[in-house]
Amino acid sequence: MPVIKEKLETQFSEVYKTLNTEQQIAVDTLDGPVMVIAGPGTGKTQILAARIGKILLDTDALPENILCLTYTDAGVVAMRKRLQQFIGADAYKVNIYTFHAFCNDVIQDNLSFFEKTSLDPISDLEKVEYFKELIDNFSKEHPLKRYRGDVYYEADPLGHLFSTMKREGWSPEYIHDRINDYVKQLADDESYIYKNTRAGKWQKGDRKPAYDEELKRMEKxxxxxxEFQNYQEIMRVNKRYDFDDMINWVIKAFEENQNLLADYQERFQYILVDEFQDTSGTQNRIVQLLISYWERPNVFVVGDDDQSIYRFQGANVQNT
Incomplete structure (x- = not known):
């Protein structure tokens, strides 16, 4: 059913009055990019819902032309519930997703672009088994090979590393280049060189043991x-994928198929992103691709400037 504008106007007016001046300006600015920095408990969901109400009241956009991306399933539920108070059943026509759910829908709606019809998501148990298989295949000289204690000790660090690589869109080549840069800096770092003559084993100008330890850490x-590609091959052979893979598949499809990307760019005239500070490099890339058609895209992002969130989620601060 169409939006009942009289009801929407009444509901919007009531909510709008509860916003402060800066929030009202953000809600009213419909054209071009807008960023809202708001701390916990400042009504971010209220601002987003009011923004959507304003779009529907003051533009020709339909609920289907609005895309709202958030970080958690709980955020999706909260946003949908708040919108229902504004526009009733039409709240279910507004596209509200987590990034993973959005990418999953893109894949399911365009299977011919992805050729992933026979793949299933990896389970936690399968992930453990695949990392064991990966480690079992290490050569005897492998820097991460262990013969005593927990021989699978590296499974968790590897899992964290691979997940970070996928979330941030870091290729093995990219990380190797960063390691090379870091090792060059180490060679010129005087903090790793003894400044004074010392009795015994080390003399002035010698490198400290910490230098060799850091080189060893970089080797590991x-x-x-x-091992990243080897792990991906194990998943491919077993016809499995994880959520981070989905986002990278959609990025690749959007970058290589302009018609596919244009379809979504035309569909979503207004894009909103909640908890923007938590977006990873690949999630941010999805947003960039969706808005890349317009010189001044109608993108509205809301975030918390609490730096602890960046550290906790491993999000890329540069996204802001």
Missing amino acids: LRAAVN
Whole structure:
């Protein structure tokens, strides 16, 4: 059913009055990019819902032309519930997704672009088994090979590394380049060189043991990064994928198929992103691709400037 504008106007007016001046300006600015920095408990969901109400009241956009991306399933539920108070059943026509759910829908609606019809999501148990298989295949000289204690100790660090690589869109080549840069900096870092003559084993100008330890750590990181493609091959052979893979598949499809990307760009005239500070590099890339058609895109992002969230989620601060 169409939006009943009289009801929407009444509901919007009531909510609008509860916003402060800065929030009202953000809601009223419908054209071009807008960023709202808001701390916890400042009514971010209220601002987003009011923004959507304003779009429906003051433009020709339909609920289907609005895309709202948020970080958690709980955020989707909260936004949908708040919108229902504004526009009733039409709240279910507004596209409200987590990033993973959005990418999953893109894949399911365009299977011919992805050729993933026989793949299933990986389970936690399967993930454990695949990392064991990966480690079992390490050569005897592998820097991460262990013969005592927990021989699978590296499984969790590898899992964290691979997930970060996928979320941030970091290729093995990219990380190797960063390691090379870091090692060059180490060679010129005077903090790793003894400044004074010392009795015994080390003399002035000698490198401290910490230098060799840092080089060894970089060697292990290189070895870990080199296993990324091997792990992906294990998943491919077993016809499995994880949520981070979905986002990268959609990025690749959007970048390589302009018609596919244009379809979504034309569909979504207004894009809103909640909890923007938590977006990873690949999630941010999805947003960039969707808005890349317009010189001044109608994108509205709301975030919390609490730096602890960046650290906790591993999000990329540069996204802001």
